[in-house]
Amino acid sequence: MLFEPPQRLVRALGEAYPDVAADWLGQVPELAEEAVSRRKLTVERVQNPGGRSSLVVLVRQQDGTPAALKIAPEAAGPALERAALAHWNGWGAVQLLDADADGTAGAGELLLERLHSEVSLRSLPEAKALLEAAGIVRRLWIEPPPDHVFETVAERTARQTAAMRSADPALAPLVEAALAARDELTASADELLLLHGNFRQGKVLAGDRAPWLAVGPDPLVGERAYDLARLVRDRVEDLVASAGGTSATRRRVNRLADSLDVDRARLHGWTLFRAVESGVRATAAGRHQDAELLLEFAAWL
Numbered sequence: 490m491l492f493e494p495p496q497r498l499v500r501a502l503g504e505a506y507p508d509v510a511a512d513w514l515g516q517v518p519e520l521a522e523e524a525v526s527r528r529k530l531t532v533e534r535v536q537n538p539g540g541r542s543s544l545v546v547l548v549r550q551q552d553g554t555p556a557a558l559k560i561a562p563e564a565a566g567p568a569l570e571r572a573a574l575a576h577w578n579g580w581g582a583v584q585l586l587d588a589d590a591d592g593t594a595g596a597g598e599l600l601l602e603r604l605h606s607e608v609s610l611r612s613l614p615e616a617k618a619l620l621e622a623a624g625i626v627r628r629l630w631i632e633p634p635p636d637h638v639f640e641t642v643a644e645r646t647a648r649q650t651a652a653m654r655s656a657d658p659a660l661a662p663l664v665e666a667a668l669a670a671r672d673e674l675t676a677s678a679d680e681l682l683l684l685h686g687n688f689r690q691g692k693v694l695a696g697d698r699a700p701w702l703a704v705g706p707d708p709l710v711g712e713r714a715y716d717l718a719r720l721v722r723d724r725v726e727d728l729v730a731s732a733g734g735t736s737a738t739r740r741r742v743n744r745l746a747d748s749l750d751v752d753r754a755r756l757h758g759w760t761l762f763r764a765v766e767s768g769v770r771a772t773a774a775g776r777h778q779d780a781e782l783l784l785e786f787a788a789w790l
Contacts (some may be wrong), residue, residue: 492521492535496546501541502621504774506564513562517544524598528587530558536606540705543567546602555603556586566707567597569639573683573708574599576637581628582685582703604702614698615724616692619741622720623748625703632680633683633710642684642711643675649766656769664785667765670758680712688716690723714751718759721745723743725786735789742790761790 494517502510521544525532529551536545536557543561550556561567573689574585579602587600610618633639653664673779686693686707696702721742728741742760747752768783 490545492518492546495535497538497540497541498544501560502565504555505542506562509562509564515528516525517560517673520597521546521558524558524560528558528600530556535754536603540704545606557603557606559599559601561597561599563721564595565597567599570706572634573597573637573685573706574601576683577629578629579698579702581625582706583694584698584702601704602698604704605695608625608695609665610701611724614726619720619745620748621701622688622690622693622723623745625693625701626685626720627749629685629688629703629706630682630713630716633681637683637710639683639710640661641681642678642715645709646671646675646762646766652773652787653766653769657772660765660769660772660784663765663784664729664769667762667787671762674712674714674755674762678712679691681710682710684713684714684716687719688715689719692707712755713749714746714755715759715763717745717749717756719749719762721756721760722764722783722786725782729782729785734786736753738786738789757790764790 494514499514506513524530525546525548530548531777533547533549536547539545540559542565543559546560548558559567560569571585574582578584583604583640583781584602585599586602587598610622613621631690650668653668654678658666673681680731685703686709687705688703692705693701693703721738722728728738731737742757743753746756764783768780768787771777771780771783
């Protein structure tokens, strides 16, 4: 069985983790073969296009139960994903089938319940998708484990500010507004909940155990408004293309904030920061169309 990494994974890892991507991708076939053999799994196929930070192999366990084997480089944080999924224990999120209580799982491996990867919330009309997304993300916001190792929102965003400050001087007004919002928000934060970290419609897939379940967390702890901010800009291309994009964006911020009892101003601030940070990162990676959409969206805020 050849475990060829899909091209989307090759491109995304090369952008996100240039120092380790090539070496890890070269080891993927061996890592996958060893994991499948050790777990006595039957391979169906590699999921393609798959994820942007991991190889996903559709498998069956010894009893015939379908599952998904996820293999990721250490830099992508699979250990933190494992910890978050174990803590949620299937509540609003994909179920971790291997809790690794005996330490036998290989580094970077997660065995997960099989979901319908071809059906995400993006397949629904926008209003319905946002409603379902709100219901899922609400379940994920729980107290973290007392001995957790997740970074905080303040820590993660502090790391991101250095790259933002070195952005194109033409972006200075947006960047300064985003950094000012971040400083004010972190100084006044009073929530410390477990967050998905990368929550959006494409990260919620159809399942059998439950209609919709979240996948692919980049977990951290902090306030709900930070987690919700990424969802605000879902389908940003539609917002930018619409005649009333500015007013539609502000209505979406208010609607999501009110539906989840999140402060409007805090959601507005984190939406601005996360959009500008993503736009600056896309610019640096040469994804100029993505950057243009994100920065135009940020300017409306």
